[in-house]
Amino acid sequence: MKLEKLSASTILRNGTIIDPVAEKQFKADVLIEDGRIAGIGGQINHEDAKSIDCSGLIITHGFCDLHVHFREPGREDKETLATGSRAALAGGFTRVCVMPNTDPPIDTPEAVANIIDKARELPVHIHPIGAVTHQQQGRQLTEMGSMRDSGSVAFSDDGLPITNGSVMRMALEYGGMLNVPVINHAEDIDLRNDGLMNEGAVSTRLGLPGNPAAAEINMVHRDLELARTTSTRLHVPHVSTAGAARLIGDLKKQHDGISAEVTPHHLFFNDEDLLGFDTNLKVAPPIRSEADRQGLITAIRQGVFECIATDHAPHTTEEKEGTFDLAPFGMIGLESCFGAVNRILVNENDLPLMELIKMLTVNPRNIMGFDNDLLTVGEAAELVVVDTGAEYEFSRAHIQSKSVNSPYLGRQLTGKIHYTISKGNLAVVQ
Ligand SMILES: [Zn+2]
Structure with a gap:
């Protein structure tokens, strides 16, 4: 996992958004500026933005x-x-x-x-x-x-x-x-x-x-x-x-x-x-x-x-x-x-x-009683990008904890985290 600061402008492109508040699923780009959601919609254009390809991936609340x-x-x-x-x-x-x-x-x-x-x-x-x-x-x-x-x-x-x-x-x-x-x-x-x-x-x-x-x-x-x-x-x-x-x-x-x-x-x-x-x-x-x-x-x-x-x-x-x-x-x-x-x-x-x-x-x-309005323009970006279909064997490489006491080591799991966006940070998990 690589942890970096979010660029001033980042676009999550071509992902499928699951909005668990509205209970809706749709395709859209997400623009994040200065750590906040700045736009959600089809084909957002922004010249200086860092683009992250999310094709085939789900974007939802962290x-x-x-x-x-x-x-x-x-x-x-x-x-x-x-x-x-x-x-x-x-x-x-x-x-x-x-x-x-x-x-x-x-x-x-x-x-x-x-x-x-x-x-x-x-x-x-x-x-x-x-x-x-x-x-x-x-x-x-x-x-x-x-x-x-x-x-x-x-x-x-x-x-x-x-x-x-x-x-x-x-x-x-x-x-x-x-x-x-x-x-x-x-x-x-x-x-x-x-x-x-x-x-x-x-x-x-x-x-x-x-x-x-x-x-x-x-x-x-x-x-x-x-x-x-x-x-x-x-x-x-x-x-x-x-x-x-x-x-x-x-x-x-x-x-x-x-x-x-x-x-x-x-x-x-x-x-x-x-x-x-x-x-x-x-x-x-x-x-x-x-x-x-x-x-x-x-x-x-x-x-x-x-x-x-x-x-x-x-x-x-x-x-x-x-x-x-x-x-x-x-x-x-x-x-x-x-x-x-x-x-x-x-x-x-x-x-x-x-x-x-x-x-x-x-x-x-x-x-x-935490804020749930996470897919709204102006909100601090608190998102996760997931590949729900990925099948893989869970290994030590997936562990970031200081301890490794996991019975999942060597087990087949389905669904991988690709990115986590939180408090102005981008964690590149995969
Ligand atoms: Zn307990």
């Missing part, structure tokens, strides 16, 4: 990921805001929300402001999510109001569930007053126990302790009930089970404040892929059964999930090279996201491309 871990401060050996930004650009993302489980956690207004400060000059938009409780210990609420004022777009103790129902209820009530979503890592830790992978036939075969689907379903059920009774905003992250998807779908019919995300890896893999003991497939919540994977795809068709979120979680090779029981939970996911979900959802399961694009663009922006 992707937005509500759930990444960039490890700064504290574990800059795994990822930094700067290296995470490069991983985002390589995956077509121009906007990400970073989770607060850093060291120390983002649990004060100053810590929120610090992330915003450090991210100002970086090539993608980075929004901090603040911790719900002090030190993410699950007991005492943080100063959510002042943290929101400092720029926290949502609240979560992600990585750790909020086990105390009363604390979760208060967090939802404050979140409701502040009009921001609360995101709870939905695992009942008592039920999860020491589970390392999905509980089922495969865990028995491998002799590994299992984490039952009920660990997620239980916690999602509690959170949905609290969101319903407090009339607040709950965003359910990385749903892995068909059972939790069903509960979310049911409650959504009665209550407006519920949104949910699904990760590429819970759509791409099933627990049989763990037969090779690839520690990069050790994630929380775990990769589930094929029935769960199919249930998640069905739920997408039914509109249960607003968005795809990667849960990009970098870890060092040394840590992931340990035995399966000792390796940390998590995988990177930004660079492989589009190629993975486009293959599974559009190619193999006939989801309309427009629906997938909405799950990567307008829908996550709507949940966080």
